[in-house]
Amino acid sequence: MRKLKIRKLLANKEPLKQKLHLEQKKQETKNSQRLYSNLEDNLCELKDQFSNCSDVVLRPLSINGHKALMVFIEGIIDTSSIQLHAIHQVLSEWKNEEVTIETLKEEIVAVSRVMETDKMDELIKQVLSGSTALLVDQAEKTLILDAKGGIRRAVSEPETETAIRGPREGFTENICVNTALVRQKIRSTRLKILLKEVGKETQTSIAVLYMEGFAKPELVKEVLNRIERIEIDGVLESGYLEELIEDSPWSVFPQIQNTERPDTVAGNLLEGRVAIMVNGTPFCLIMPVTFWQFMQATEDYYHRFHIAVFLRLLRVAFIFIALLLPAFYIAVSTYHQEMIPTSLLFSIAASREAIPFPVFVEAMIMEISFEALREAGIRLPKLVGQAVSILGALVIGQAAVEAGIVSAPIVIIVSVTGIASFTIPRFNMSITVRLLRFPFMILAAVLGAFGIVLGLLILLTHLCKLRSFGVPYLSPVTPLKANELKDIFIRAPWWAMRRRPNELVTGNIRRQSSNLMPSPKKGSDSLD
Structure with missing residues (x-):
């Protein structure tokens, strides 16, 4: 009797499973939908997707009698760049009767970064991220023009980490500006920047920065794995990530350092640590950290x-x-x-x-x-x-x-x-x-x-x-590593700190040569 009831329950659940499977399949099909060859069909789809979105601009164009459409969002693009290097170029420079995406990309559009896509969901994603889409009638692909802009806060001195001596520049809310500030400090191909997106609705851009050959590969892999596990509707600040990737969430002590200073990030990257930047906030996360790092100021x-x-x-x-x-x-x-x-x-x-x-x-x-x-x-x-x-x-x-x-x-x-x-x-x-x-x-x-x-x-x-x-957390005091105590309670002279922390780096542990201590006897020329 019990077996019969179980069979009936399973039989009732089968149609529900099939229905959910079909709904999921429909959603996946919709997400992977290709662009239509007819521009009118694409326009109808875009109007449906962006209904009641007054900031989305659908700008029709005519290129030698061929219909075209430009899609962008006001306020988050560089309007002057699009007008000068895209719209003006297309309307004034096009001479051929045939209109192709390849010709537009290689000969007409003067925007620095251009990509192609044939997927509707990718087009919408790029437009929401601040890019501009250029669609042409009877073309199987569309052009994505990278001209992000809008009103941004200028680089200024960070208010939470003021310093008497040192750089006066701090991060802004623009992730591209922040990565550029770090790149200006570390002009090396070893500096790697991996871009990710977190948040189903916000699709927040984040950047993972590390020095190849300095940071341990397993550390970088662990950071990326913890980010990949995050499933959340939105990430509006780096504090969201901090709580979702730290080791001991019930501890009152911070296990990830946050900073607004590019020089602090650069210094920690050179010691083998990993940094995470989140678009929309000037606070960058640094990991791993020890208790003693919170007692150290950048200007030390x-x-x-x-x-x-x-x-x-x-x-x-x-x-x-x-x-x-x-x-x-x-x-x-x-x-x-x-x-x-x-x-x-x-x-x-x-x-x-x-x-x-x-x-x-x-x-x-x-x-x-x-x-x-x-x-x-x-x-x-x-x-x-x-x-x-x-x-x-x-x-x-x-x-x-x-x-x-x-x-x-x-x-x-x-x-x-x-x-x-x-x-x-x-x-x-x-x-x-x-x-x-x-x-x-x-x-x-x-x-x-x-x-x-x-x-x-x-x-x-x-x-x-x-x-x-x-x-x-208390390394290198416990477990004790006497050779690393030069930068804990005291700060040894720069010429004495020849090695990076053993816990962080792989094989490139040497920071500088061993004969940098200044001495008049080392000079080759006499001052007399």
Whole structure:
């Protein structure tokens, strides 16, 4: 009886499967539909596909009595280039009675990049991407003219990664401009740029950049495989890809670096890393990364190494202050008063005499208020935001102390903590540290110094387990590689950094020759 029921269910499902198969086959047939030889049929199909699309222009032409059609979208093409090098050329330069696609392509149209297609879906895809299609009556193929343009933001200095010394140019929202900026930095045939499309509806163009012979082939293959697996309606920013291709999505720590600077991308490519650019955003993704990269600024490599060493050690010290200072104050003032000098303890006790809240509550009030002020300063217009951030912190802090809501020491603690978080060069790591500050404050309020130590052990265990495209997150500190510590806590002189990181490169590990240390004795000519 059970077998009979199963057979009936399967029999009922067969027509549904066949129907779905037929629908899929119809869709594939429609997508692979060839162009009609009759221009009127092609025009009807295009009008059907682009119905209610007011920005699509269907421009009819007559070439010596032969009907033609030009299809493009206003605003995303270079109108002057199409008018001068396509429409004007076709209407004025054509002398022959016979009209062929080959002749148009080779003799008449003066656009630099021209391709042919005989598929309707490819024509529509190229038009939506910013190209222009030229159809001729009784021709089996159409010409695709690459004249992308429209209003674009000019190359300017990136606002999120300002530098005292170094290039002032940053990426824009145009992927072609961004790849050109990197190509200007690395003028080598080893620089490879692979173009892909992600997003069923947006069909967003992305570019994968790597140095052939530097980046490991398995790394490049893994990046491409993770991109190929993505099935999503749209990708509007590189943050979409970052969440879809990272190793540990539940970790609060960033496992992919983002940057607006072409020199940062070029430097990482030369070390064997891979970069991903997404059309429509100035932020480029770099992978794999380690924790120490987020402590390094681009201009560290432009200053003399003495300055870079001082700044890096300062950042390492201040990241602990940004993470642990409020928690340490809560633990000491609540559980471990014997650790505070007597005179300072009396001062803290006097300032807290009229405060109705425990230390943990007043610390949370000030931290949340500070974060809210910082967020308001970002969201408001630039000039107003700066005034709100500075005046708000001063006025609210002073008023809260005078009103007896919080004590003066906690205002100092929160201010120093905020300043320390600003020293972290990368925003995604800075906001991670700001977020982790609150769990440490809770642990300190519940368990005191033991809670801080417990939190640090959990955090270090998590960091040791993290990977970024197979590379340990704390490499080369753990696992320890002493020969690669020249560019971690300190920045060795350029003449001392002769090798690239072992984790990233294949066989081309040598960066420079071994005798570059400057010395007057090496000069061949006397200065006398």
